[in-house]
Amino acid sequence: MAVVLSVDAMGGDHGVNVTVPACIRFLKEHPDVSLILVGDRDTIYRHIGHNLSLYSDRIDVVHTTEVVAMDESPQVAMRNKKDSSMRVSINMLKLGKAGAVISAGNTGALMAIARYVLRTMDGIERPAIAKILPTVKGDVCVLDLGANLESSPEHLLQFGIMGAQLMKAVSGKTTPSIGILNIGSEDIKGHEGLKKASALLKNSGLNFYGNVEGDDINKGTVDVIVCDGFTGNVALKTIEGVAKMIAFIIRKEFNSSLPSKLMGLAAMPVLNKVKATLDHRKYNGAVLLGLNGLVIKSHGGADEIGFYYALKQAYHEINGGVITMLKDYLAKHKELLNREEPKKELLEFTDLNML
């Protein structure tokens, strides 16, 4: 079955300079994929260049006249820029023309517009931003990473459901384990809200592991880790910071003297493998989960390789059928979600340009 991805070609720090080459590379390696490139027509065609002859039957360009700026207020972007590449690329999803949308643009605006256009899935009160990260054994999905400053026990339960369905779709595990990010493993740890979330998850029928701590994220203790967006965002960025510091130290030591440089040269093949394993670009792409459609947020500063992997993530998640699986799960488990609270459609957003 052909997979169609809708791409916000203008989004991100580098816009078409990154998105178009990444798309061409992706088309080359995925013969079953078609792309809708949304943005300024002339600019896009200019960047496609001679590749058009190779992929013209798998590229559809949709012209738009506006671009959401990286630092623009989500509310302003949503109200005023109806012909932005971001908005129109999401519309493609709404219209059923694509299986996912990928944007490297302003995270807050992407969440606001996607939420407005696609609406939140039945049973989900708050969408969450999820990311799949490497661990010493397999991957882990962490959510929320910043869509919600605070999260009620019910929201955390919903994050657990969403994360588990995502991991089921992409990892093939039938019952992914779920942990709550906390400051101790015992049930009595943490805020009252986390204790309640623990009780809800325990009685949910999901594979609930219990509390996990910060060091469990990369230890691979569980398949899914739920937390409020503040905690998740701090943890995610902390991971980036540590990885950068260690890379800095390794580089510094191997460059500290001529003998060190020669040793670095001798060990280059292995050092390159380490670098490739830890390449954060392979994990580029966060998922805006809980909407009626698959929305992938690429890091704003992603390069061609990074954006390529965001496309790849969308591709895998479409093939895994995550949206259908999640909808089915929610429909079958209404008893978990019978809450009275009216659904709010627009909330505060945290800016996640770094994602």
Next chain:
Amino acid sequence: MAVVLSVDAMGGDHGVNVTVPACIRFLKEHPDVSLILVGDRDTIYRHIGHNLSLYSDRIDVVHTTEVVAMDESPQVAMRNKKDSSMRVSINMLKLGKAGAVISAGNTGALMAIARYVLRTMDGIERPAIAKILPTVKGDVCVLDLGANLESSPEHLLQFGIMGAQLMKAVSGKTTPSIGILNIGSEDIKGHEGLKKASALLKNSGLNFYGNVEGDDINKGTVDVIVCDGFTGNVALKTIEGVAKMIAFIIRKEFNSSLPSKLMGLAAMPVLNKVKATLDHRKYNGAVLLGLNGLVIKSHGGADEIGFYYALKQAYHEINGGVITMLKDYLAKHKELLNREEPKKELLEFTDLNML
């Protein structure tokens, strides 16, 4: 001036097997230091062994009959174990016999007992757990790491004052910069409490940088980072987890084949330097700040080298005069702290055995 350290010799996962050898090593390298070793007399002397003849004039053993277990409730430990090595080692500080106490025991109990015995400093509502961590440029002090689940704006201001005085004492910087751990750099980011804390710090006369994010911790953006104990604990443990994962990947790649092993051998001197730079044992020891006395918590699982560095940290902090500096600062800046809230002496504790 001679420095006297009071050591809870029985504390930690390994007790005297670690604390006594670390103490002997420390005495050897620091001729101006005397130690009070608190715990079971016979056991301690047995572990000192033939070293007694070398250091008998700089070792004082204080006999106790009880030990606080690593998993014991802080409240029970405080009420029932008046002759524990932990309690009596803290008493030495209270009695003016030592300049600092070092324990690898149960964190919650250490905080509870230290707080009860030493009392909170005038002007400080909540003690905090602080740790000094490496960055790509210099060190950073992060607090709180788990003494307080939640922190008011006033608490965060007090953490800023404490962290700044600590860094002044140990780094020699006269006006250490302070950041608030948040999910964006702009003033409008984060919880209401963080915005208020930002306003308080801005008007405090301290060198307030503004908001920082998770990746700023190891980037060295500021000298002091303040946060509530939940966020700080998650960040700290996340750092541990990432560092372990990266070490695991490096080891794995260098052991993946015979050629890789040979390359590892060739690069061994540099790899060892990297390992030494990143050795977490050098940063062992968290400070319980805000008490009338210097209390250092070693990681419960620390080995001899790790415990040695906890002693070294106490030694540097005594020499830097952190307690006097902090007391003076608080006395001179009462206008920052004129709050009405009655001081509570006992609060919930989070278990920080991992520290």
